[in-house]
Amino acid sequence: MSELLIAKGLQKVYGRKGNAYTAIQSIDLTVGKGEFVGIMGPSGSGKTTLLNTLSTIDRPTSGSVTINGTDVVQMNEQDLATFRRERLGFIFQDYNLLDTLSVEENIALPLALAKVNPDEIDDRVHHIAAKLGLEEILNKFPYEISGGQQQRTAAARAIVVRPDLIFADEPTGALDSKSATALLQMMTQINDEETATILMVTHDAFSASYCHRILFIKDGEIFTELDRGHLTRKVYFQKILDVLSALGGGQSDII
Amino acid sequence: MTLFNLARRNMSRNFYRYFLYFASMIFSVMIFFTFVSIQFNHQVAQAASVKIDTSFKGASIVLIIFVAIFIWYSNSFFTKQRKKEVGLYALLGLRKKQIGRMLFYENLILGLLSLIIGMLIGMLLSKFFVMILVKLMDTAVNVSFSISSQAILETTIVFLLIIFLASLDGYRLIYRFQLIDLFRAERVGDKAPRVSALQSLLAVVLISGGYWMALQSLNSKLWHLGLLPVALMILFCVITGTFLLFRSLTVYFLKRSKRHKTHYYRGTNMISTGQLFYRIKGNARVLTVIATLSAITLCAVGTSFSIYYEAGKYAKESMPFSYAYIAKKGNQIKADNTLEQVIKAEGHHRTLNKTAVSVIQVKGKLNGFKSVISPPFLTLISESSFNGLGKIIGLNDPVRLNPGEGLILDRYYSNQFSPNFQGKEGTIQSKTGKNTTLHFIGYRPYSVLNDPFANFSIVVSDDQFHQLERQNDPLTITQINVTDPSHSGRLTAQLTEKLNPLITFTPFSMGSYYNTYHGMMSAYGLVMFLGAFLALVFLLATGSIIYFKQLTEAEQEKMQYGILRKIGVTRKEIKGAIAKQVGFVFALPLILGIAHSAVALTALSRMLNQSILIPVAVCMLVYTLIYVGYYFFTVQSYSRIVNLESR
Numbered sequence: 001m002s003e004l005l006i007a008k009g010l011q012k013v014y015g016r017k018g019n020a021y022t023a024i025q026s027i028d029l030t031v032g033k034g035e036f037v038g039i040m041g042p043s044g045s046g047k048t049t050l051l052n053t054l055s056t057i058d059r060p061t062s063g064s065v066t067i068n069g070t071d072v073v074q075m076n077e078q079d080l081a082t083f084r085r086e087r088l089g090f091i092f093q094d095y096n097l098l099d100t101l102s103v104e105e106n107i108a109l110p111l112a113l114a115k116v117n118p119d120e121i122d123d124r125v126h127h128i129a130a131k132l133g134l135e136e137i138l139n140k141f142p143y144e145i146s147g148g149q150q151q152r153t154a155a156a157r158a159i160v161v162r163p164d165l166i167f168a169d170e171p172t173g174a175l176d177s178k179s180a181t182a183l184l185q186m187m188t189q190i191n192d193e194e195t196a197t198i199l200m201v202t203h204d205a206f207s208a209s210y211c212h213r214i215l216f217i218k219d220g221e222i223f224t225e226l227d228r229g230h231l232t233r234k235v236y237f238q239k240i241l242d243v244l245s246a247l248g249g250g251q252s253d254i255i
Numbered sequence: 256m257t258l259f260n261l262a263r264r265n266m267s268r269n270f271y272r273y274f275l276y277f278a279s280m281i282f283s284v285m286i287f288f289t290f291v292s293i294q295f296n297h298q299v300a301q302a303a304s305v306k307i308d309t310s311f312k313g314a315s316i317v318l319i320i321f322v323a324i325f326i327w328y329s330n331s332f333f334t335k336q337r338k339k340e341v342g343l344y345a346l347l348g349l350r351k352k353q354i355g356r357m358l359f360y361e362n363l364i365l366g367l368l369s370l371i372i373g374m375l376i377g378m379l380l381s382k383f384f385v386m387i388l389v390k391l392m393d394t395a396v397n398v399s400f401s402i403s404s405q406a407i408l409e410t411t412i413v414f415l416l417i418i419f420l421a422s423l424d425g426y427r428l429i430y431r432f433q434l435i436d437l438f439r440a441e442r443v444g445d446k447a448p449r450v451s452a453l454q455s456l457l458a459v460v461l462i463s464g465g466y467w468m469a470l471q472s473l474n475s476k477l478w479h480l481g482l483l484p485v486a487l488m489i490l491f492c493v494i495t496g497t498f499l500l501f502r503s504l505t506v507y508f509l510k511r512s513k514r515h516k517t518h519y520y521r522g523t524n525m526i527s528t529g530q531l532f533y534r535i536k537g538n539a540r541v542l543t544v545i546a547t548l549s550a551i552t553l554c555a556v557g558t559s560f561s562i563y564y565e566a567g568k569y570a571k572e573s574m575p576f577s578y579a580y581i582a583k584k585g586n587q588i589k590a591d592n593t594l595e596q597v598i599k600a601e602g603h604h605r606t607l608n609k610t611a612v613s614v615i616q617v618k619g620k621l622n623g624f625k626s627v628i629s630p631p632f633l634t635l636i637s638e639s640s641f642n643g644l645g646k647i648i649g650l651n652d653p654v655r656l657n658p659g660e661g662l663i664l665d666r667y668y669s670n671q672f673s674p675n676f677q678g679k680e681g682t683i684q685s686k687t688g689k690n691t692t693l694h695f696i697g698y699r700p701y702s703v704l705n706d707p708f709a710n711f712s713i714v715v716s717d718d719q720f721h722q723l724e725r726q727n728d729p730l731t732i733t734q735i736n737v738t739d740p741s742h743s744g745r746l747t748a749q750l751t752e753k754l755n756p757l758i759t760f761t762p763f764s765m766g767s768y769y770n771t772y773h774g775m776m777s778a779y780g781l782v783m784f785l786g787a788f789l790a791l792v793f794l795l796a797t798g799s800i801i802y803f804k805q806l807t808e809a810e811q812e813k814m815q816y817g818i819l820r821k822i823g824v825t826r827k828e829i830k831g832a833i834a835k836q837v838g839f840v841f842a843l844p845l846i847l848g849i850a851h852s853a854v855a856l857t858a859l860s861r862m863l864n865q866s867i868l869i870p871v872a873v874c875m876l877v878y879t880l881i882y883v884g885y886y887f888f889t890v891q892s893y894s895r896i897v898n899l900e901s902r
Contacts, residue, residue, distance in 0.1 A: 085823025096818040100533035118516040
């Protein structure tokens, strides 16, 4: 398996001297092509900061991030934006759909920005929509559909560009359990069928149990790593709970 | 810490937020103060030959209404911006009464400060504006710096009242909000508007109907319904039509551009179109107000500037010669010599040409018109005199008449109002009691005699003129042209003094170009000044309204643009999308405003029987330029707001 994302000596410090707060101490990690990796940890452990620095939304204080051979830390703002929209996909906790655009347009947006030819945009949007069961609501606006549908739309927008890597930040955080399960199954499905690489931040053990591998973070450092291997999801889930209780602070999130 | 302190601290720390509101308050005070200062300025009052008080009073009422609306508008913009802050105070446990009082104090402090600053700037500006006014009115007065206590008093009273009401509104605000409203950002989406074919059709019908009515001749049946009702009907049609147009037709076009996928699915087009589509319903009202304001502004400034621009031409038409007089019997030579001497002595002007023509003034009647036209007297002039004078004043339009034929010279001829002279007849009653009938072969819309002597002139053949000369006492009109008559104030005064004993006063004394020209310039200069001043205020307010509106939107859309940046839209692309979207909002009302005013001014030009293309085009160009300036400024601020956050 080739390595898609490599982070070395990643550090992120907020604030200035005297008032500095270190969100990430020093993290090295790699994500292979086609992997579905989870990042877990208690509140304030630096999960989201890590995801943001890995996904080029935020710049690390020091260290390097290489995605598919490109050093993204050295890129300028302009190139980064282009890189983001052509090579990366994002799914956020609060969906982050554009209220002013319909579901279809929200999905088509990254393709339109990349100046893909309109016929192809149409094809790809409909193909994805069919896959994620969004065909019925293509002409609706985000405020007219449910949270689960919104999140599926966001997922569709993330994968429609066929990105190298999809970043998901607490994608199930605002969903009820049924929608959450559906979304996770869908993510597993796109991970399998489209061989999309996914990096997901979550503090929910159930969501995490869908991953191949989980990195546990505590106080800005990698605490441990848990590989699913050939375990069933149920067993894996139990193992995650064990690690969380060892980690401390995770109890409140146990179902 | 007292509430007063909290209010003061709020202001010094949140300067940027307060700045816009503060600036528009200062601006309003400044404009109003400048205006009343001019009104109470003694030098202006002296310079004006007409009574300026009434026109200024009227204009100042318009200004007060406008300023009040403007302050109210910026106040509501300002308070909306602070919803969250107010909510936070409530959450921290301040009682509503306390928060309300704090807002009241804040508004009061701001108001008083802007009153003082506005008046200070206004004092400096008023001298500048008085200088412009005096220049426009073609008067040489040395403007000194003066402060009118009356102006200070009036401004203070008006604004204390407005500020008090605005502060009270701020106090009331807190009672209108529910805590939950204060925190919830405005995320309630407009329902996607539907295209209503009926509304679109109605919009087009109403606007074109309004235009059609406006362009009807004042003689037509329509205007017989009465001037005011028809004018109101036109206004109603055009404004309603504009509103419906913005509401429905724009939706139609946006929908169409959405369907056109090759364009729509291209870069940021989707973002700006979507944004516009989402807001179009709420925007319709503001766009209508702006289109209407633009139209009013353009009409006001277009009309006043056109009249001012043509003042020289009007003067030339009524006074084709610099001076004209009729010498008392036996004083002709003396008068002519005096004239030469005075011109030579004065030294700044040279005589260009001098002519003496014989005219006959008689009583007479014109027959065969709807209403009987019987001017107090008719002036008869011979064919050769007419042709000669015409040549001198540069009209190459000679006529050949047979005895019994007449050509009417009607300087006020209007296509809309004047009767058709051709083929009609007139009867001339000579002093001897003999009647002569003249057949009119046509008219010319100008005169070759200075106004007081021309009245209603008729050109007759040379033979007929000699015949009539024997039956009446002919008069000799001496007309001369000098160089640079527009600046001949001193010469005109001296000539009037020296010539008065030598010339007849019946029916009129000397007719000078300069006096007419000067009178027109000072009257029209005032009109021009008032028109331009109000237009400037309207324009600034119009621009500010769109600007505020767009900034409010920017604040609300911050999140949306944050999302876009996260999924990889560059700042440059975002700015491009904003430029397109704001451009649409700016361009639409400008286009309609220009169209409306073009129709109104066309109607005016028909009424004046005059092409006013050049002055109107100048006004529109200047207006558009300032407006475009506002556009760029708005795009800058908009994109600064939505691109501010780094994450």
